Amino acid sequence: MTKKISLLLLVLALALSLAACSGKKDDSAQTTEAQTETDSDEEPDEEDLDDEDDEIVVADYDPFEYVTLGAYTGLSADIMKSEVTDEDVDLQVETDLEEYSEEKDKEDAAEEEDYAVISYTVKVDGQEEEDLAADNYEIVLGWGDAGEEIENAVIGHKAGDKVQATVELDDTYGEDFEGKTGEFDISIDRIYTFVSPELTDEFAKDKLGYDTVDAYKAGVREKLAADLSMSSRQEAGENLLSQIVAGSECSGHPDDLYESVRQSTEEMYQYYADMFGAEREDLISDEDLETAIIEEVNSQMVLKALARKEGVELSEEDYKKYLEDNFSEYGFESAEELEAAYGEKDLKAEAAREKVLDWLLDNNQLNELSQAEYEAKYGADTEELDEDEDLEEGEELEDGEDPDAAEEEDPEDADEEEEEEPGDIEEVVGEEAGDAEEAGTEAQQ
Helix, strand or coil, rough: CCCCHHHHHHHHHHHHHHCCCCCCCHHCCCCCHHHHHHHHHCCCCCCHHCCHHHCCCCCCCCCHHHHHHCCCCCCCEEEEECCCHHHHHHHHHHHHHHHCCCCEECCCCCCCCEEEEEEEEECHHHHHHHHEEEEEEEECCCCCCCHHHHHHHCCCCCCEEEEEEECCHHHHHCCCCCCCCCEHHHHHHHHEEEECCCCCCHHHHHHCCCCCCCHHHHHHHHHHHHHHHHHHHHHHHHHHHCCCCCCCHEEECCHHHHHHHHHHHHHHHHHHHHHHHCCHHHHCCCHHHHHHHHHHHHHHHHHHHHHHHHHHCHCCCHHHHHHHHHCCHHHCCCCCHHHHHHCHHHHHHHHHHHHHHHHHHCCCCEEEHHHHHHHHHHHHCCCCCCCHHCCCCCCCCCCCHHHHHHHHCCHHHHHHHHHHHCCCHHHEEEEHHHHHHHHHHHHHH
């Protein structure tokens, strides 16, 4: 399913990325592979995304000058039932308890996922290289922070031990050392982990706001169901909107609306590119970027036309409820903090969009599917191609080669097919951001 670009997607990506931080690194280790990777993945400054000086103000316009609405009732969309399993509850409980976890030094041998503080010196061609040395370098074993050879040398040893590692140096250590071998003398200064508290009635009451463990777990189940329902409704609403946009005629658009969407869309993809240390063109081509911009422009015009035709207006009460319902979901302590961070105008636009989608959901047919049915229908985003379509005209298979195997072994075609769907990058970012959030939660304890 194609997901439309929206402000809250950017808010979520930003909130998760700002939460991400891994082990501390000493300044003297800046030439190591881990430090180089950290530099390339450095998140952009939040202020860069909220620069109102360059904001394009879209003047009010009559959407019916540009839009001829197609059918917007009598449509149907699939929606997933809110099915929360015991495993879902247990996973959320584990996540909640991790927020209260505490550091505990480990006397046993280090294992993957343990935290380690190490110091090391490095010899290249028998000469100690001070620029490659590190003191009090904090890593998570198995995460690749310091490189596989160094981490494997630490795993299985205890705090106070000294170990060695031989590393084939690449260009991340500097051009002068590329292709050479580094002999690392490593001191394991500390091994520690995070220990979550025991879930008891007392803890549930003192820390989690519930009288008992059972009441807390029931509350977790209820919230997970509500979140799943909200997500499913949003997907279904966007599905209906896509159908309406496809069935409507859009002729032209206000120039300032186009420029506003172009600016925000380019900034969003540039933000993702900066997050991953990539170029914007690596994430989406110029052609697909233009398609995404036009799709969002048309979507906004159709939404505006729908709202005016059906009298769907955002009241101040609606807006306040929207803030209250969403601030905690995106990492803020209050509705006021959310509004201060992203501005009343943009948040009201998003709240208005949500209200129109709710109207569409209430006035069209929703086909409720189980989670298994829904995932079977939408979980895989691939299509089986006719084997004849996979081969360029005149291209021949090697004797005995399985055409299905050839289809699977063509990663470039797969990459190109993925790039043609502008929404794919949102899914990538969601996965990366989720990993970052987990890493940041642990590192901040």
